[in-house]
Amino acid sequence: MTDPLQPENWPDWATEAVEIAPANPNWDAQAQEEIGQLKRLLQQFNIHQFEHIGSTSIPGLPAKPIIDLMAEVQSWDDMDLIADQLNPLGWNYVPPELDGREYRRFWVRVKDGKRAVHLHLMRPGEERWDRQIRFRDVLRKRPDLVEAYAVLKTKLADENKEDRESYTAAKTQFILQVLDEGV
Template sequence: MTDHLQPENWPAWATESVEIVEANPMWNLQAQEEIRQLRELLKQLNIHKFEHIGSTSIPGLPAKPIIDLMGEVQSWEDMDLIADQLNPVGWNYVPPELDGRDYRRFWVRVKDGKRAVHLHLMRPGEERWDRQIHFRDVLRQRPDLVEAYAALKAKLADENKDDREAYTAAKTDFILQVLDEGN
């Protein structure tokens, strides 16, 4: 039996290098289309609340070319039913023991062998839901922060090209500072 917790058994998209590209004005339209499809696929499971988050949701911000979406799910018990809907159209479930984040259930949509969309499913009342939206909304109003974040992301992507987790962790101080300023 294959041990999926071992990195040598992960698919290639799970260990892609960090690549930051110029902002694409089409990202928001792509996100809205993904949300439309998700609503259709998951409507019988009463999953209809979605948000476009992350760097691709902030106009003018260079980013990894991966659309980040959040969706609200009532129960973790629905993952098998969700998988029945999402797996056939290119979504891959990353189990919590691999993801390492108990507050969400994580899905990755792969297109042409690369990550194209992330779906962060969270239960109602999850604090990180509000924090993701708050961070996005503060940056949408503050071009100075977008500029600073773009410079930081470029530097960190260069320093952590082959370590996505280290890249993400290294952005934490900036994100917390923005969240504190925005309150």
């Protein structure tokens, strides 16, 4: 039997290189289209609140061309039923033991063999929900921070091209600084 926890058994999209694309003004429209589809697919699970987060939600910011969405789910108990709705449309569930983040349930939508959309499901009251929104909203108001973050992301993507986790971890200090400033 194949062990899905072993990297040699992961699909190609799970280890794709970190690539930063120029800002795309269509990212928000793409996010809204995905949200509309997800609302219809997941309405029976009382999942109604969705947010476009991450770098693609910040106008003018270069980013990995992956739309990040966040939605509030009442319980983790419905993941198998949610999978029945999402899997036929190219969504892949990344279980917490692989994701390494107990506070969320993580889904990746794959198109043409590459990550296209991430869905972060979080329960009500999760602190990271507010942090995601706050970070996005601060950058939307501060072009100077967008510029600084763009430079940092490009540098870190070059340094960590084959290691998505290291790339993400290396951005943490900047993110925390923005959140601490509470701009």
